[in-house]
Amino acid sequence: MRNLFSRERRYSELSESVREHLAERVEELVEDGVARDEAEVRARREFGNVTLLEERSREVWHWPRAESWWADLRLAVRRLGKAPGFAATALLTLAIGIGANTAVFSVVNSVLLKPLPYPHAEQLVSLRLQAPGAEGLADFRDQLRLSGSMYFTFTEQNRTFQSVGVWQRRTVNVTGLAQPEEVCAALISDGVLETLNVPPAEGRWLSHADQDPHSAGPVMLSYGYWQRRFGGDRGAIGRNIQVDSQPRQIVGVMPRGFRVVDGDWDFDVLEPMALDRNAQPLAGFGLMGIGRMKPGVTVAEANADVARLIPVWMESWTNGPGTDPHWYVQWRITPHLLPLKQEVIGSVGSVLWVVMATLGVVMLIAWTNVANLLLVRAEARHMELSIRAALGAGRWRIARELLVESVLLGLVGGVLAVGVAYGGLQLLLAMEPTNLPRLNEIALDGWSLGFALLLAVMTGLVLGLIPVWRYARGGNALGVSSGGRTASASRERHRSRNVLVVAQVAMALVLLVGATLMIRTFEHLRHVDPGFADAGHVQTVRIGIPESMIPDPAMVARTQHDIVDQMAAIPGVQSVGFAAAAPMEGIEPNWNLIFREGQNDKGNDHPPMRLFNYVSPNYFRTMETPMIAGRDFTWTDVHGPTPVAILSESLAREMFGSPQAAIGKRIREFAVWHEVVGVVADVHENGIDQPSPAMVYWPPKPGDVPGLKTLDFARGATFVLRSERAGSEGLVNEAQRAVWRVNANLPVASLHTMQETASRSMARTSFTLVMLGIAGSMALVLGVIGIYGVISYTVSQRRREIGIRLALGAQRGALRWMFVRSALVLTGIGVGIGLVAAAGLMQLMKSLLFGVSPMDPTTYTAIPLVLAGCAAMASYLPARRAAGVDPMEALRSE
Amino acid sequence: MGKEEYRDLFPGALELMILQTLYRRPLHGYALAQHIKAISDELLQIEEGSLYPALQRMLKAGWLESEMGMSPRNRPVRIYKVTAAGAKRLEAERSSFEKMFAGITRVLAT
Helix, strand or coil: CHHHHHHHHHHHHHHHHHHHHHHHHHHHHHHCCCCHHHHHHHHHHHHCCHHHHHHHHHHHCCCHHHHHHHHHHHHHHHHHHHCHHHHHHHHHHHHHHHHHHHHHHHHHHHHHHCCCCCCCHHHEEEECEECCCCCCHHHCCCCECECHHHHHHHHHHCCCEEEEEEEEEEEEEEECCCCCEEEEEEEECCCHHHHHCCCCCEECCCCHHHCCCCCCCCEEECHHHHHHHHCCCHHHCCCEEEECCEEEEEEEECCCCCCCCCCCCCCCEEEECCCCHHHCCCCCCCEEEEEEECCCCCHHHHHHHHHHHHHHHHHHCCCCCCCCHHHHHHHCCEECCEEHHHHHHCCHHHHHHHHHHHHHHHHHHHHHHHHHHHHHHHHHCHHHHHHHHHCCCCHHHHHHHHHHHHHHHHHHHHHHHHHHHHHHHHHHHHHCCCCCCCHHHCCCCHHHHHHHHHHHHHHHHHHHHHHHHHHHCCCCCHHHHHCCCCCCCCHHHHHHHHHHHHHHHHHHHHHHHHHHHHHHHHHHHHHCCCCCCCHHHEEEEEEECCCCCCCCHHHHHHHHHHHHHHHHCCCCEEEEEEECCCCCCCCCCEEEECEECCCCCCCCCCCCEEEEEEECCCHHHHHCCCEEEECCCCHHHHHCCCCEEEEEHHHHHHHHCCHHHHCCCEEECCCCCEEEEEEECCCCCCCCCCCCCCEEEECCCCCCCCCCHHHCCCCEEEEEEEECCCCCHHHHHHHHHHHHHHCCCCCCEEEEEHHHHHHHHCHHHHHHHHHHHHHHHHHHHHHHHHHHHHHHHHHHHCHHHHHHHHHCCCCHHHHHHHHHHHHHHHHHHHHHHHHHHHHHHHHHHHHHCCCCCCCCHHHHHHHHHHHHHHHHHHHHHHHHHHHCCCHHHHHHCC | CCHHHHCCCCCCHHHHHHHHHHHHCCEEHHHHHHHHHHHHCCCCCCCHHHHHHHHHHHHHHCCEEEEEEECCCCCEEEEEEECHHHHHHHHHHHHHHHHHHHHHHHHHHC
């Protein structure tokens, strides 16, 4: 490299030396008496060819290969600089195309491709079970969770796992730090930390000894919670915190980014699950299981191992005297182990691949546009290139020049694209799509940069090869003769550009169809009746009352009643109620066998399982969920002795035939019969795009089996307030004060409006919609630019022909139509190809659609019309210019 | 690179002559050309100018270096002199030439 820079000096030195040499020789000859003129001629003759020798001397310093590449590069830069409009358009198009693809690649790579952030993550599996024979269960989950007894069976008797653990989410109240607050806790059994195998950032793991069912064991904190509440103070280790009013010692902190089975859920506190091995029934399917397989074991082998253990489990445990352990045989429990990564990624994979494919198509469209521009430029140089080829320039030499220009475009575009990608990712992270797992791992890393580089180089080569293929090939002398002066351009010269336009239209059509289907999906979702109304005016407040604070269930119901009264007194609040879980909150549902009077009365006959929820009086009124029959709960139902229930409409129809018929009938979960007093409309509990489950609603009163902790009713409840001021800071503060007037130790969480909760459940659709919408509009704009560019270039090339036609008496209207028609023909072919492609590709999007078929006829009619309209408009402008040509001027030019 | 350079001489002859001349005494381009011409005029036909590409090659190879000096006519000129690497090269070239000449002589003597 130094050579390149010091060379200017060398060259001037060399010329100096040669000049000195000649001057000295002339001096000498003059001294010898030769005339000066004569002397100069002789000196030069003796010296030889000055220019040639200087040239040779310079070549000594050259690095000839690189030199001529460098020269080509400089030429390309200069040529682009001469056409700033072209350069800016091409670079912007490429920067956006490559940038968007790089950004999405970063997301796909971080979310889908990279292993989970646990050592040897490929050994981790999620212990999923299926129970196709369990009636009613299929209503809400195709997945059966593990029971404590299963955990003990699996962990003690498996042959394929290094370790097995179970865990469960819950919310706990932490008091005594700042304000009381509700935080997320993960209850973990022995084996969970060993399975995930991430060492603690501070302190130690929860140990086997900590899993003592008879004492309140220690806890660990998440890194985030440690930073938030303790400012990252190491002194926190060993301190006690009040968890649900019980003092628990902090023994360790997990490192930043650690999650218990990474997903959209994050914990603040890790608690030992402390399962009592001596008190586990068969049932209690509420735990999620993970396992680390031994090295070299496949998922299928592990699956077979667990399948072997299911009968063992049934033999070893019991639900109590008099029950039949083999009853579960009819459930047909089978393991369905999944690699943990698949569990974490969930359904987001399909969204991301669709987005990636979409942007890939945008990239293709961007390529065709820039390729078109390059073709036009190469065509303008047709004469020059032909002459050079005729003078003996090698095919490769000319190809190289064209390639250098396009690769330069690609690389500069790539550099700009990294900026675009960075901005795009920041935007994405700022949007915080809640349904995107592993969000915290998304970054523009080396892989992304490599991808951008690859794409940039590929862009350069692909773009360069088209004109190279057209012009460097043969470089025939024909070009010289036919280039400028013939009457009109040959068909051959338009073919490549026409093909590009057709491709562009086809791709734009596919994207627009996709975007439109998403818009229609969104519309359908918006028109689904969620079972509640005017969600923007419903404020939610979540309050948990731990057993350690108020042990007596009757007292809890009292406290909740007091809170409702206090909240109802807030000015502007129209009505207040609460439920154990509000719709779409993602709170885990409760379910059990529900018996109906007059049927399934015998002990071993098992009715279907049903989901249930606890709701207060006025809850349905507040949510504006219509009562179909009967009446709402009253406070007398809550505090009084008469057991009652409300059914959802679909459940009432299923069990009793009609809502009216259900009123007065009796059902039970345990021993006590409850009278059905009302039927309410179905509610989309699990999200607007999910079917509304059949539900039983109990009043929030103490369970009918006293002393069974797990059967406790709504200790955690979501209070709903209907008010014009929902979502305002003022209402939230007043609601908080209302709670604290009842009990100052109660934490308040989940302060949202119902509208926000409902929107979150549509997040996947809106995310896909936004991405496809952006891609679709980009495709449309690029496609229109492409058509406009081709037609207007054709017009400029055919001025002469148009002049002749006009001179011979062609009608201007007919001329205009000729150009519009050629655009429409291209569009028509593109639409045809695009429709076929769309029909195939949209099947892949099926899982993202709701209420719309992937072959939606409206969409498939409207989009081609829109495209044809755009094409007609894009070609009309240049066509009008063509018709406006003055024949004399056109024929006289050149 | 530049093989035509050796049309009139066998490969390396010009370099050897330049190195030998400059090793004895640093000279500027014109003086060097005159010197080589003078000693080889009858035997070898070279253009004065053909020295310069050779000089550049040798500068690049590091056998020579140039510095500003004064010509006998009191003009500022570039004086070329042999570097340590150049001296080593001269030694190697000379011995290989001598071997070659000895070989040729022996062949011609038979």
